[in-house]
Amino acid sequence: xxxxxxxxxxxxxxxxxxxxxxxxxxxxxxxxxxxxxxxxxxxxxxxxxxxxxxxxxxxxxxxxxxxxxxxxxxxxxxxxxxxxxxxxxxxxxxxxxxxxxxxxxxxxxxxxxxxxxxxxxxxxxxxxxxxxxxxxxxxxxxxxxxxxxxxxxxxxxxxxxxxxxxxxxxxxxxxxxxxxxxxxxxxxxxxxxxxxxxxxxxxxxxxxxxxxxxxxxxxxxxxxxxxxxxxxxxx
Amino acid sequence: xxxxxxxxxxxxxxxxxxxxxxxxxxxxxxxxxxxxxxxxxxxxxxxxxxxxxxxxxxxxxxxxxxxxxxxxxxxxxxxxxxxxxxxxxxxxxxxxxxxxxxxxxxxxxxxxxxxxxxxxxxxxxxxxxxxxxxxxxxxxxxxxxxxxxxxxxxxxxxxxxxxxxxxxxxxxxxxxxxxxxxxxxxxxxxxxxxxxxxxxxxxxxxxxxxxxxxx
Numbered sequence: 382x383x384x385x386x387x388x389x390x391x392x393x394x395x396x397x398x399x400x401x402x403x404x405x406x407x408x409x410x411x412x413x414x415x416x417x418x419x420x421x422x423x424x425x426x427x428x429x430x431x432x433x434x435x436x437x438x439x440x441x442x443x444x445x446x447x448x449x450x451x452x453x454x455x456x457x458x459x460x461x462x463x464x465x466x467x468x469x470x471x472x473x474x475x476x477x478x479x480x481x482x483x484x485x486x487x488x489x490x491x492x493x494x495x496x497x498x499x500x501x502x503x504x505x506x507x508x509x510x511x512x513x514x515x516x517x518x519x520x521x522x523x524x525x526x527x528x529x530x531x532x533x534x535x536x537x538x539x540x541x542x543x544x545x546x547x548x549x550x551x552x553x554x555x556x557x558x559x560x561x562x563x564x565x566x567x568x569x570x571x572x573x574x575x576x577x578x579x580x581x582x583x584x585x586x587x588x589x590x591x592x593x594x595x596x597x598x599x600x601x602x603x604x605x606x607x608x609x610x611x612x613x614x615x616x
Numbered sequence: 617x618x619x620x621x622x623x624x625x626x627x628x629x630x631x632x633x634x635x636x637x638x639x640x641x642x643x644x645x646x647x648x649x650x651x652x653x654x655x656x657x658x659x660x661x662x663x664x665x666x667x668x669x670x671x672x673x674x675x676x677x678x679x680x681x682x683x684x685x686x687x688x689x690x691x692x693x694x695x696x697x698x699x700x701x702x703x704x705x706x707x708x709x710x711x712x713x714x715x716x717x718x719x720x721x722x723x724x725x726x727x728x729x730x731x732x733x734x735x736x737x738x739x740x741x742x743x744x745x746x747x748x749x750x751x752x753x754x755x756x757x758x759x760x761x762x763x764x765x766x767x768x769x770x771x772x773x774x775x776x777x778x779x780x781x782x783x784x785x786x787x788x789x790x791x792x793x794x795x796x797x798x799x800x801x802x803x804x805x806x807x808x809x810x811x812x813x814x815x816x817x818x819x820x821x822x823x824x825x826x827x828x829x830x831x
Contacts, residue, residue: 409701412683460741460743462741480741481744482743482744483701483742483743484663485746486701488702488705489727490702491702504750506750506780507781508746508779508780509777523672553666554680554681556700556736557700559702605680608677610673610689611671612675
């Protein structure tokens with residue numbers, strides 16, 4: 382019987398990592414990041430990783446952990462403002478960085494997973510982002526050619542999953558996870574709640590299990606970057 | 617008196633219309649949510665994957681899975697929906713969002729916008745700004761009229777790397793409001809002055825060329 386369920390994040394990465402690999406890591410800021418698999422990836426000691434992720438974590442958490450250990454050689458991201466170690470390594474020339482507009486990054490992952498080699502988008506026409514890329518006119522408007530992205534490994538985080546690898550995300554923790562799950566040659570998912578196959582409503586599944594090779598139940602800190610609140614009127 | 621941050625947000629809120637789907641940028645644009653007119657229904661989109669953004673949570677409602685694009689904790693409304701980043705930007709790029717209000721470092725008289733990068737400084741990235749200005753139906757910029765050293769931010773030609781070309785429809789600064797025809801048929805027009813700001817003063821502080829279209 383095929384088995385996708387692994388006992389720990391480290392076990393779930395066993396045999397899937399190698400130096401110089403490309404890894405997609407889901408999440409927006411620290412929301413919906415595969416926090417257990419990031420730690421497990423750090424502990425493999427793999428080096429020279431190209432990481433495709435919207436953000437780069439913060440100092441001491443998320444992808445920031447892999448920056449501390451200098452395991453990342455290149456990032457493909459849309460925004461990296463929250464990380465001092467990132468800035469230091471980048472300015473020192475230790476880290477390569479490719480900025481993609483956020484929507485282009487999301488679509489590149491979607492396209493990669495869907496077998497689409499390239500697509501034309503209005504985003505970035507006439508800017509640095511379009512330099513060196515084909516620009517083509519459709520209906521009198523200019524579009525730039527962007528390519529699909531695939532990774533050797535995708536690590537994603539979902540709320541609920543079953544043993545078949547079917548996933549359900551929760552609120553804004555969905556973000557990049559569904560597309561990245563499709564665009565990894567291998568995809569490992571970590572979930573808060575792992576249930577028996579058949580317990581999830583098939584109509585409610587966001588990511589079908591075909592995209593998920595391995596699944597692991599994690600324990601989560603779910604750190605918050607900007608804790609903003611309002612106060613109740615006191616009587 | 618130049619407009620304050622809240623007055624800028626109040627002025628920008630006049631661009632809202634009933635039934636609009638709106639994306640608000642970080643900073644002053646976020647404050648626009650505080651000035652949605654009574655009785656008007658506006659749905660706020662957050663590009664990390666949500667429509668129908670609610671107010672900040674009470675302390676006991678905080679949910680790490682529910683944040684806005686500025687990574688702030690927020691709440692949902694009855695009408696809210698969640699979706700992936702690619703769905704979110706399909707919405708944005710596909711022209712389904714009515715209005716985007718965002719900040720800028722420079723805008724030129726033909727609607728070019730620069731707001732993500734200063735060469736020589738650590739660049740944080742463009743995030744979703746390039747997608748928003750390329751795809752949203754109407755783009756409103758809210759910014760200080762001049763930089764800290766007094767230089768005009770409304771220019772004939774942007775000097776910083778661009779976020780988009782011919783994308784801005786309206787510029788609201790602390791000194792006044794300018795309308796831009798991004799198709800280039802009309803020159804930039806001054807349509808409103810902040811309280812007690814004269815045409816002479818705003819002209820002296822503006823490098824871009826514009827015509828006076830004050831009502």
